[in-house]
Amino acid sequence: MDERAAIPVTLPRANPTISYWQDPPDPQLADYLSSASLPETADVVIIGSGITGSSVAWNLLQNSNHGKIIMLEARQACSGATGRNGKWETGGHTKAASYRSFLSNASSLSTSEAVKIARLEYTNIRAVHQFAKEHGIQCDSWQGDTVDIIYDQAQWDEAHTAIAAMRATMPGEEDLKTVSRYRFWSKEEAREHWRVRGEDFVGAVSYEAGSLSAYKFVVGLLKICLPLGLELYTNTPATSISKSEDGEGWRIETGKGTVKAKKVVLATNGYTAHLWKGFQGSIVPLRGQITAHRPGGNIPKEGLKGTYSFIYQNGYEYMIPRPLGSKHAGDIIIGGGLVKAAEEGLYEFGTTDDTTKNEGISKYLAETTPRYFGSTWGEDHPDGRIRKEWTGIMGYSSDGFPFVGEIPGQKQLWVAASFQGHGMVLCWKSAEALFGMMGGGSGKDGALKEWFPDVFKVSEERMKKRFEGRLHTKVNAMEVESKAE
Template sequence: MPQTGELLDGQSGLPVDNPTKSYWHREPSEKLLDHRTTKELPRSADVVIVGSGITGSFAAHFLKEKRPDLNVVMLEAREACWGATGRNGGHCQPAIYAAQAHIASFELRNFAYLKALVEDLSIPCDWRSTSGVHAFYSAPLFAEVRRVVDDLAGAYPDLAANVAVVTRGEGEGESGKGDGLAGTPAYLLEGERRELTLGGLRVPGAEGAVVQWNAASLWPYKLVAFVLERLLAANGAGAEAAGSFNLQTNTPATGLSAASPPASLSSPGGSSSTTASPVWTVHTPRGTVSAPRVLLATNAYTSHLLPSFADLIVPTRGQVSALKPPEQQPAAPSDPPLDIGHTYYIVGEPDNAMERDDYLVQRPPPPAELVFGGGRRHAKGRGVGVWDDGSVDEPVAWYLRGELGSVLDLSLHSPSSKTEGGGGSHPTVKKQDLEPTYEWTGIMGYSRDGHPFVGRVPSSLGGGPDDDDADVGLYVCAGYTGHGMPNAVLSAKAAVDMMYGDGDGDGAEVDLPPEYELTEQRVAAARRGDEVAVVDSKGTLYADFGHLL
């Protein structure tokens, strides 16, 4: 039904009209700004996609690959890719050791697909393949991480080959010098082996670190903008493209309703609908659009259209800053600018394993800004239940400006493979405040059991009658718990395959983890707490790396 009146307890509102300005929106696509493919909102379509981030854009990409004849309408409440994808930290990194093996493999396939697509199409999104450093500042947490990686090496050596554990060297607790390496792949060059020390990784004060070889930084908005522009450019391009892709920005979806169509109704893109199949109507301030299939790629905002998801996908506000590197004098005019060389996760505090969950990438020079996010513990209620990204939390902003220099060696010169220190204390790096160029917030969709929800919505959650044709109805692909970049693309493909059948013979490419599938049984288990819930009984969230434990 169309949403009217006050929100229910826990239900998300609509994306606000005045969001904070993200670094990634500093160079918006002229083709996409204020874009409406047709002046008027179409009254009908084969498929309506709500949301234009990475999930919605790639769902449209896969739909048009599978069925060029389809008429696809995409609704976006704000500008294209103005939600979480356009407001994240610029990472794409699979959780190789911090997830079950089949989920890690799924995330690796996502990463490989995206990397290949960027290379094949020469997508100008500043994709930079690198290694990911996970620095742990809690001894108990790092000990558990080592156990997890050891178990992975025994059971799944092909996955374990993608990671290395970096430990403090013998005697380092007394002298503060030396680092050790465990599980280094034999194929690493000697120079790379030397770099794999805590000092060489620029985290001399950490208890230990894990290095993953499959990681990337990128400009996420430009990736999605390329996909959307390509879809729009294909409109009318040949007989096989008889269908269309219609993007309607600044058109929020305010409600849903379903009704059985009259016998005379036929789908406009050549697909048939029967009197037994419901027609879904999406309501907007500009009118309605109806289709036999609707995909909600709405992540944190899903419960606005489906109130039954209020306790399943919880909006949670995160915050990111783009920081100028510290001003330093090079030893010689020919010395290169600061290049931290990796992407980073910075996890845990000495007295609390889950009190820190920060993340960092660096933009290419110039200006080589450090894009640093996290600090949710300084936000009121950790940002849980907040769906308004129109402001920043000042305590988080201060933390992000001043914290990075205390955990990461930001010296201009190449870091040493050895660290200095003494007296039994860990070596430290220079604490300094960095100047922000952008500070912004974004809304993540935290899933109750930590996994995305992908699939057809059953009637018990607000979907249509459960005895309809399996490929007709209301679908959801959302709830990434702050980990969407290495999950969303093939999750979107899985949703498309559910909608139109997987006749491509490439099901192995997707092989969606069963934990991601939206079923009534999974929802009931999550609500009973059979899984490790991301949302605990007090409504607060485990830190982003909580599933390591």
């Protein structure tokens, strides 16, 4: 893994595989340029136009003294992980799965910090769907239940321990129905309700989640931000950043000229180390792969009853059915399969090449739906099972948490990146927190400490930790430990 983490991070590649979510790209925004030439100065430059960058822009624009805000995007608008893929996202899977990390967070951090992370995830989910509703963003927003079909006895046992611990330490969450929504299903119940087949799964656990088109959401958000003053420059990669000669602010070099800015925000996720080498080895790119399956003949016309994950000993797949009323309603979007590649996916780490696919993962993912659903899948669609397949680049940190805040020793150089493929339940609130750290919103008067996890904040110590592999993919086998505050 050391060799993979040491591969120099590049800019996003030209001509990536075509994402299901960006087919076709938005005709108004995909190649948007706010002016024919790039401005020479700005108050804030945001690099990256995904959900993080657009959320930071939205928060800044709520401040009457926001100044001139420029957003740079290397490719088309929202063409990174948000518009392509992610671990629990699948391009918009608003699924927290907080119980999967609760025990390890409580043990390695503290119970209160574990609770804070779980609350943030659920708050984030609801905030994103609520924002789309309030602002009329048509993004196929759906809220309901998700289910984890668990194939490993140790993880099934740990799920019971973790959810019991959450219920004991988060009694106040009953009103929000975060913890009370958890439900365990026996094998027989899961076969009946969730339509899964096969005898090798142990049981299932369902809980609150949702889905939306993250690409449509961000495009809609950017269209709100542009009339408020945001300037967007797509196909304008930032090639380097450096301190200004006078020591005040930053110089951002692009292929279209240089911009001098008072503040810079790196919303660059897996690509962050290309612009700031201090993150080389502590934010590692990981290529994810996803397929869109046309529904089998026995899948109900009204669709399945929720979203899914399939969790086995050292890996998982994640799945969302496209909701009624959406384009290609009923399609099954399923991704993952990393550990089915050579050396459990080792060579997917460190790469920023989303122009190609891993054929071993392709073959595995193509077979997932009839394997998991058996007779309830039925005959494949006459046009073929696979409608589309694509890849995208995520960012993973050495400790499994995002980096949010000012880079140590670099005044007014800010970052919100490395969301472990978990961005749809972390980015929105992380952007709000970053805005607070920059001097606005809920960061004032120490309010940020009340709800934003300390472990997400950037520190020299965290930046020096080297990446060893993804966390929370195997059973933790540990008890919750209450630590002294």
